[in-house]
Amino acid sequence: MAESANAPTSEDSYAVSVEGADIKYRVYEDHLDGARAVILGRLRSRTAVTVHAVKDVSFSVAVGESIGVVGSNGSGKSTLLRGIAGLQSLDAGRIRVRGDAHLLGVAAALKPSLSGRRNVVLGGLAMGLSRSEVEAAMPEIIEFSGLDDAMARPMNTYSSGMRARLAFSIATMQVPDVLLIDEALAVGDKEFRERSLKKIRSIQERAGTVMMVTHNLNEIRRTCTRALWINQGVLVEDGPVEDVLHSYETSTL
Numbered sequence: 199m200a201e202s203a204n205a206p207t208s209e210d211s212y213a214v215s216v217e218g219a220d221i222k223y224r225v226y227e228d229h230l231d232g233a234r235a236v237i238l239g240r241l242r243s244r245t246a247v248t249v250h251a252v253k254d255v256s257f258s259v260a261v262g263e264s265i266g267v268v269g270s271n272g273s274g275k276s277t278l279l280r281g282i283a284g285l286q287s288l289d290a291g292r293i294r295v296r297g298d299a300h301l302l303g304v305a306a307a308l309k310p311s312l313s314g315r316r317n318v319v320l321g322g323l324a325m326g327l328s329r330s331e332v333e334a335a336m337p338e339i340i341e342f343s344g345l346d347d348a349m350a351r352p353m354n355t356y357s358s359g360m361r362a363r364l365a366f367s368i369a370t371m372q373v374p375d376v377l378l379i380d381e382a383l384a385v386g387d388k389e390f391r392e393r394s395l396k397k398i399r400s401i402q403e404r405a406g407t408v409m410m411v412t413h414n415l416n417e418i419r420r421t422c423t424r425a426l427w428i429n430q431g432v433l434v435e436d437g438p439v440e441d442v443l444h445s446y447e448t449s450t451l
Contacts, residue, residue, distance in 0.1 A: 218291035266418030297375025
C-alpha cells in the first residue's frame with residue numbers, strides 16, 4: 199500500500215517512488231431480463247467483475263518535477279493517482295511518497311449544502327491551517343476563483359465549472375509536497391485555465407512536485423518536462439514530453 203517515507207532513505211531525492219504497483223478492484227454488472235425488466239428496473243442478477251486497472255507499474259518522480267500522464271479513457275491513469283494519494287490500496291508492489299500527496303479532481307470532496315466560503319474554511323482546516331490563516335487567505339481565494347458574491351451561496355447552486363474553480367483554489371491554498379491533478383483543469387473557462395497553469399508553475403518554483411492527468415496535451419506541453427503513457431494499465435513509455443506525446447499521438451494502440 200502507499201506509505202509515507204518519513205525516515206531518511208536512499209530515495210530522499212524522490213518525491214514519489216512507484217515499484218511494481220498492481221491495482222485491481224471489483225465492480226458489479228447488473229443483468230436485466232429483457233425490455234420489460236429494463237422498463238421496470240428489475241434485476242435478474244449481478245455479476246462481480248475484477249478490473250485490473252494498473253499492471254506492474256514502476257517509476258520515480260524527483261522532488262520539484264512536473265509530470266504529465268496520458269492515455270485513453272479507462273487506461274488506469276486516475277486509479278494510479280488514487281494509489282499515489284493513498285486512496286486506493288495496492289494488490290502488489292509499493293508506493294512511497296515523501297511528504298503529503300494531495301489529489302485534486304473534478305469530484306473533489308466539497309459539501310454541497312454549505313456555502314463556498316464555508317467550504318474554504320473546512321478545506322483549510324483539514325489541510326492543517328489555523329482559522330486565522332484561512333481567513334487571511336480568503337481574499338486571494340475569492341479573487342483567484344472569481345466567485346465573488348457566489349461565495350456566500352450554497353455549493354449546490356454552483357455550476358460544474360464554479361465548483362472546479364473553488365476546488366482548485368482550496369487545494370492550492372497551501373503548497374503540498376505532491377500535487378496530483380486529475381482532469382481538474384478541463385472544466386474551467388479559458389481564463390481560469392490560464393490562471394491555474396500559472397499557479398501550477400508557482401508551485402513548481404516552490405519545489406512542489408506535480409503529476410497531471412489530462413486529455414489536453416497542450417497543457418502537458420506547457421507545464422511538464424516529462425510524460426508517462428499508460429495503456430490498459432501498463433506503462434508503455436516514460437520520457438521527455440515531446441517524445442512520449444509523439445508516440446501517443448501516432449500510436450495505433
